[in-house]
Amino acid sequence: MTQILQVFSVAMLATVIITLLNKQSKDIAALLSIAVVGMILLCSVRTMQSIISFLTELEKTAGLDPEMMKIMLKIVGIAITAQLSALICSDNGNGAFGKAIQIYASVMILWQSLPLLRSFLELLQKILGEI
């Protein structure tokens, strides 16, 4: 619980300091916002490790293909980092960067899931072929 409160208070404190720094030097304010986002992500990623190991346990007992699990995890990772970087860019006034990063991330996600979609298509063809 202490860590949760610490993270919230650090975020609010950093918001106030960034408003102060915005008047004097907008560049260091931008760097501070990037640093705080990175720190909070670090804390959440450390907790995510135990959640993901539980997910792998589940997937082992369910008997699913481990390749599918890897692809899904990669897609989640791409989505989270891309959305945060896009928001950081648009926070500092570069909305176009944010949109471009989002487009790039969706293309990458589709590319990662191509083998899954292909095997799904083969499965469909097999089923339709038997009919």
Place this chain on the structure above:
Amino acid sequence: MEIDLVFKIAAVGIIVSILNQVLSRSGREEQATMTTLAGLVVVLMIVAQKISELFDLVKTLFRF
């Protein structure tokens, strides 16, 4: 690790802006710009280190 980093960057930012104003008021514009750039580089190095740590963790966690 957490709160220290925020305070460090905020302190560097405030010191750099104060030095900037003092130097530009006393007429040395180029030194003011140089201190601003130096502070920026220092903060950028700290942040880049943390972000690379974060990306390494994300890579191992999400099985890249």
